Amino acid sequence: MNFDFSDDQKLLKEQVRKFLTDKCPTKVVRRVLDGNETHAEEVWKGLVDLGVPGIGIPEEHGGLGLSPLELCVVAEEVGRAAAPVPFDTSVVLATEALKLAGSDAQKKKWLPELAAGKAIGTLAIAEGPQPPKPRGIRTTFGGGRLNGKKLPVADGEAATFAIVLANTGGQGDRAVSLVLVDLKQAAVAKKRVETIDPARKHAELTFKDAAADLLGSEGEGWRTLERLYDAAAVYFAFAQVGGAEAAMWMARDYALQRQAFGRAIGSYQAIKHKLADCYVKLELARSNAYYGAMMLTEGGADLPLAAAAARIAATDAYDFASKENIQTHGGIGFTWEADTQFHYRRARVMALALGGPMAWKDKLVTRLEQKNVA
Amino acid sequence: MNFDFSDDQKLLKEQVRKFLTDKCPTKVVRRVLDGNETHAEEVWKGLVDLGVPGIGIPEEHGGLGLSPLELCVVAEEVGRAAAPVPFDTSVVLATEALKLAGSDAQKKKWLPELAAGKAIGTLAIAEGPQPPKPRGIRTTFGGGRLNGKKLPVADGEAATFAIVLANTGGQGDRAVSLVLVDLKQAAVAKKRVETIDPARKHAELTFKDAAADLLGSEGEGWRTLERLYDAAAVYFAFAQVGGAEAAMWMARDYALQRQAFGRAIGSYQAIKHKLADCYVKLELARSNAYYGAMMLTEGGADLPLAAAAARIAATDAYDFASKENIQTHGGIGFTWEADTQFHYRRARVMALALGGPMAWKDKLVTRLEQKNVA
Amino acid sequence: MDFNDTPEEAAFRKEVRAWLDANATRKSDDKQSFRARSDDPELLRKAKAWQDKKAKAGYARITWPKEYGGRGGSPILQVIYQQEEANYLVPLGFFDIGLGMCIPTMMAYASPEHLQRYVKPALHGDEVWCQLFSEPAAGSDVAGIRTKAERDGDGWVINGQKVWTSGAHYSDYGIIITRTDPNVPKHQGLTMFFLSMKTPGVEVRPIKQMSGGANFNEVFFTDVRIPDSQRLGKVGEGWKAALTTLMNERLAVGMPSGGLDVDELMELARDTDLEDGPAIRNQQVRSKIADWYVQRQGLKLTRYRTLTALSKGQTPGPESSIIKIVAAPKMQDMGAFAMELMGPAGIMKEEVPHAAGFQAQWIGGAGFRIAGGTDEILRNIVAERVLGMPADVRVDKDVPFNKLK
C-alpha cells in the first residue's frame, strides 16, 4: 500500500510552501484585492523561476516533464496561500487543454512559452448569465475568424492567449469546438469585470473577426472540455484542500487566542466541534483528492468518478471552512481588514468555475451508473 | 391579530393531555409494543368517552360538530403520548374521507358509528413495495366487488371498515377510485405484518370478491386522496409536533440529570445547541401547523401550500428530535428498556404514511408555482 | 384563528393610514425604500424632519408614557404603526437605537432634569443617540470591557476604545459602559454613563466591512472628561443597567427585510436553463426552495404568534428567539446556492440578473450570523432561557478582573 506522495514530491511541496509563505503572505493578496494589478507579478515570476508552469509540460517542449502528482502538491500550496496568480487558468486549464487536444504545431508553439512563463493562457467558456451548455454558445468560429463575447474570463487581462469555446455549426453536443486565440491582436478587446473576488481579476473578452485556430477536431469541443474539467477538478481539489486547511488553522489559531467569559473560545464545544467538522470534511476531501491524483497519473478508468468525488468533497470542505472561519472570528472576521475574506471569496469562485456541486453530483451518479453497467 | 387557539380549545387540549398522562403513560405504549394487542383498548375507550372521534363529525351525524382546530389540539396530545390508538387512521383519515367524498347514505351509516366509537375506520392505499401511484394499483373494483391485497394497512386488524384505493379501469390519474368496504365479512382476510413500530400495529388485507361500494365518483380516487392527504397532513403535523416536543423535553430532562465529568451533560454546548436546534425546528413546525389549521378551518385557498409546509416542517422536527433524544441519552437510550424508541419509531412511521418529505417538497413547489401564476 | 385586527386595532390602523396618506408618499412596490443608516447628510436631514412630524402627531413612540411624548399605547399599536409606515417612502433607521435602547435606559436611571433635557429632542429627531458597549476584547462577552472610567474630582475621565457602534458618526449622544473598578470580578466593576459625542477626546472612525459597507464605527476615548451627573445608576452597577439595554437589543434584532428571498430564487430557477431543462424542474432545486420556503413562512408565522400575544396584552413567548438562528444561515446559504445556479457568471457583480442581490445575501449573511448575538450565543440563550438548561461553567465569575488572563 503506497497511497501517499513520495518524499521528493513532499520536498517540492515544502519548497513551494516556503516560497509562498515568504513572498505571498496575506498582505500580497490584500494588495491585489484592493488594487488595480491583474495579479501579483512578483509571486508569479517566482513561481516561474521555480519551474511551476513547466511541471506538467514534457521536456521536449521545455517543461520539467513531471507527473500530475507534482502539480497536485503545488496546487495545494497555491490554494493555501490564496495566491493571486494565474495558476488555475494558465498552469492548469490552458496547459492541460493544449496537452489534451493541441496539434503538434500548437504544442510546439505554446508549451515552451507557457513553461518559460512568457505566455499566460486562460480558458473562456461562459457568456454571461446562464450556465454554459453545448447548445446556446453564441460566440462563433468559422473561416479562421472568431466572433463573440466571453465573460467572466479569469485572468483575461493578464492572459496572452485564450482557449475559447465557440459554435462551429454542428448538431447537438457537436455544435461547439475549442479554438485557440492569440489575445495580442487588435481584434480582441479586454474589459475588466467586477466580481466577488477582486483578488482574482476577471475580464470580458470581445472578439471581432479575431484570427484563431481550432484546438482539436471540430465538434469535439464539449467532449474535450469534459475531459479537461475532470483533470482540472483534481488540481482544483488540491487547491481547495489547501485553502480549506488554511482557513481551518486560521480559525483554530484565533480560537486559541480569543478569550470570552474568562477562557479561550477554543475551549467551548460550539467552536471545537465546528472545527472538528472542518477537519472531517477536509480529510474526506484530501483522501478523495489523492485518489483523483492517482487516477490522473495512471490514466485510470476511474478518473471521471474520482475527479467528481474529489471535486464535490473539496468544494464542500472549502465552503465550510471558509465560512466557519469568519464565524469563529466573530465581528472582527467580518471586517475588510480581516484576512478571513480571502478564502471566503476564493472558495466561491473555485466552486463555480468548473460548474457547481449540483452539476458534479449529477455527473458522479451518471459515472457510477456507467461503472456499474460496465 | 389572533393567530392562536382559543381558551376553550386550550382547555380541551389540557383535558386530553391530562387523560393521556394518566391513562397512557409510556408503559402503556410499551405494553402494546411488546404485546399482541392491536391497540390500547382502554385508552381508545377513554378517548371515545371524551368524545374525540366525534369532534369533527357534524351533530346531525352524532358528532360534536366542532372545527378542525379542536381536532388539531387533540392530535397534538395523541402525538405527544405516542398513543397506541387508531386516531390517525379512524379519526383523521377515515372520518375525513367520509366527510370529503361520502354519499349521504354512507355518512348516515358510518359517521354516527365512528362518533360513538362503534366503528374503527382505516385507509388502505399501499400494495407492498413501491410508493403508491394512480397507475399500477392492482386491487380492482367492479360490479360491487373488491379484489386484491393491501399492505401495510395501519390498524388493519382493529378496523371494522376500510377505505380502499382500487383500480376501476379509467385512464391515467382517473384509473383509480376510493371504495368503502366493510371488513366484517368473510371475503376479507386480515394478517398482521411486522413493522418498525410494533406499538402501532399494521396488517395485510386481502379481498376476494368482497362487497364494497364507491366512495365518491368513479375515477376521482386520486384527486380525493390528494385533498384528503392535505387535511391529514395538518392533523399529522400537530401529532408530529406533539411527539417532537415530548422527545425534546425527554432529552432535556435527562440532560439535566445525567452527569459526566462532574457536571450535568446539559451544561455542555454540544447538548445545549442540539436541543436548541430541536426547539427551533419545533417552533417552525408549530407555526406552519397553526397556519395549516387556520386554512383547514377557513377552507382557505392556501390550504394545499400550508398543508405541505406544515407536513415538511413537522416531519423534520419529529425526525430530528426523536433521533437526538436517543443520542442525548447515550447508551441507555439505545436499550429496549428506554422510552426513547417510541418516538424514534413513530416519527418514521408518520413520516412515511402520507408520503415522505421528498414528495411533499415537490408538491409544495408545484403549489407555489400555481399560486404565483394565479 | 385569524390574522385580523381587533376593533380597536382596526380603528388605530385606519387612523394611522389616513395620517400617513396625508403626510407621506405610498410606495409603488414593496422593494422601494430609502437606504437607511447611510452617511448621506441629506438623508439624515430628511429623517430628522420625518421623525419630528411623527413626534408631533404622537406616533414617534406609541408605548411611551404621555409625559414623554408617547401615547401610553400597547405594544401591538406600535407594531401596527410600523407595519403601516413600512408601506410609505420615508427614511427610517436613524433613531431605533436611541429610542429603542438608549432613552429607555435613561428613563430608568437619569435624573428628572436630564430626562427633561434629552427625551424630547431624541423623540423629535433633533438629537441622535448611539450605544457604546462592544469593545475589541468584549464581543459576545460584553462584560469583558476594558474602557476605563476613573474618578477625577467631581467627574470621571474615560480612556479606551469601543467598536461596532452603529451610527456613531452621526450621533449626538451615547450611553457608554465603562470599567470603574478592575479589582473586583468583571460584572461588579462596571458603571454606565451618557455623554455627548462632541466631548473633547471622542474620536469616531468608520469600520469597513467585508461587504464593502461601513455601517459601524470604532470610537476612541482619550482623556474624555465628564461630570458625575452623567452617571446612569450606581457606581459598580453598570452591568444591571447594561442588561436592560441588551434585552431590548436582542428583541429588536428581527428579520432582515428587503433582501432577495424564495420568490426571487424561484424566478431565477425558472429563468435558468440547465443541461436537462429549466432549473425549476430539478428536484434538488425544488427541495431547497421548499426548505427555505418552510423556514421563511415559519418565521413569518412565528412573528404572527408573537403579535397575537402582544395583541392580547400578553408578554410574547420565547418564539421570537429563533428568528435570527434561522434567518441568518438561510440568507448565507441561499445566496451561495443562487450564485451556483447562475453558473460561472454567478460571481459577476453586474450584468447578471439578481446576481448582486444574492451576492449581498451570501456575504451579508456571514455578518448577520454574528451581529447582535452570534449563532452560538443565540443557541445558548435558547437552551438556557427557553429550555432551562444550565449555563456553561464560568471560570471568570469570582475572579477580580485584573487577575483574569
Add this chain to the structure above:
Amino acid sequence: MDFNDTPEEAAFRKEVRAWLDANATRKSDDKQSFRARSDDPELLRKAKAWQDKKAKAGYARITWPKEYGGRGGSPILQVIYQQEEANYLVPLGFFDIGLGMCIPTMMAYASPEHLQRYVKPALHGDEVWCQLFSEPAAGSDVAGIRTKAERDGDGWVINGQKVWTSGAHYSDYGIIITRTDPNVPKHQGLTMFFLSMKTPGVEVRPIKQMSGGANFNEVFFTDVRIPDSQRLGKVGEGWKAALTTLMNERLAVGMPSGGLDVDELMELARDTDLEDGPAIRNQQVRSKIADWYVQRQGLKLTRYRTLTALSKGQTPGPESSIIKIVAAPKMQDMGAFAMELMGPAGIMKEEVPHAAGFQAQWIGGAGFRIAGGTDEILRNIVAERVLGMPADVRVDKDVPFNKLK
C-alpha cells in the same frame, strides 16, 4: 502512488492466501458471513477451533512477540492477514477484545507467571476475555466508575455493576477497573484487576437493545473476592492502565462492515418508480447518492492512507479518528432515506426488497453514533488531539470522588 503491496507484503499475502485456501472455504460472494458475537454455542465452538488453527500456524496475532506466540511482524502484515481472512467463511469476532485490549493490558502489568498461564489459552481461543469498564453512571466519562474494590486481608472484595460488556456471557476472564479510594479525585482512586468470570458473585445479564439484538451485557458483582495477585498495576494507578486499553479500543472501532450501502441504495433507486419515473433519475436522490458515495469513498481512501503509514513503518496520522464521525450518521440517515424511497411499505420488515437491511442501518446507526465514543466525544477528541484545542473546563478534576455531586 498506488495500492500495491511491497514485495515483502506481496509475499506474505501469497503465503497467507495459500494457507487459508488449504484450511478454510472461500466465500462465494462478499455478503456471506458467519454471524459474529452470537450466543450460539456451536458457533463459539467453531470459532475456538479456527482460532486454535490460526494460532498454531502463527497467524493469530502477528504483531505479538514470538515468545507469546506471535511472529513479531509489523502491523501492516496483521492487516493483510485480516484482509485475506475476510474473504473466507470463518467465524470471527469472539477474540478481538481479549487479544486486542485485555491481553495487551496484561502484558503491560501482569506477572510473568500470569502471562505464562493466560496468554497462550487466549491466543489459541481456549479462553475468551472481556473488558469490564463502563458503568451505568460512567459512560463517556469512564473515570466516573463506582464499582468498589475494598481490601480484605490478602485480597480484595468487589461490589458494583458494569454495563455494555461485549461478550461477557461467553467470556472466561475479564479485566476490570474499580474504585479503591473514593477520598481522592476521581482519576486517582482507581485500580485495575483481572478476574475469572466464574468467580462467585459475578452475574451476567444480557441487555436487549432497541434493535432487538443483545450483543452487550450488564455484569453484577456481589462480594466478589479476588487475590491481590490479580491486580494489574499499582493501587490507585488504574486510570493509567485503563488508558492503555481504551486507546486500543478507539483504534479498533472501525467501519461497520457488511451493511447495505450506496450500491444497494442505487439498486433501490433504480427499482423504485416515482410518479415521474424511476427514483434514480430524481436529482434529489442523485444528490444524496453522490454525497454518501463521496463519504464512503473518502473513508475507504482514508483507511488506505492509514495503511500506507503502517506499511512504511510509521505511526498512522489522526485521519482514522474521523471514520465513526462520518460513518455512523451516514448509516442512520441513509437507512431513513432508503425507507422513504420505498414509500409507506418502507416500514415493513418483510416482503419489501432491502427494507430489513436499511431498517437495520436506520436503527443500528442510532446505536453506532453512541457505542465506542459518542459523536460528541469523538469531536472533542479530534478538536483536542488533532487540532490542539484546549480541553473543556473540568470541574471534577481536583475534587475527591465522594465529594462530587
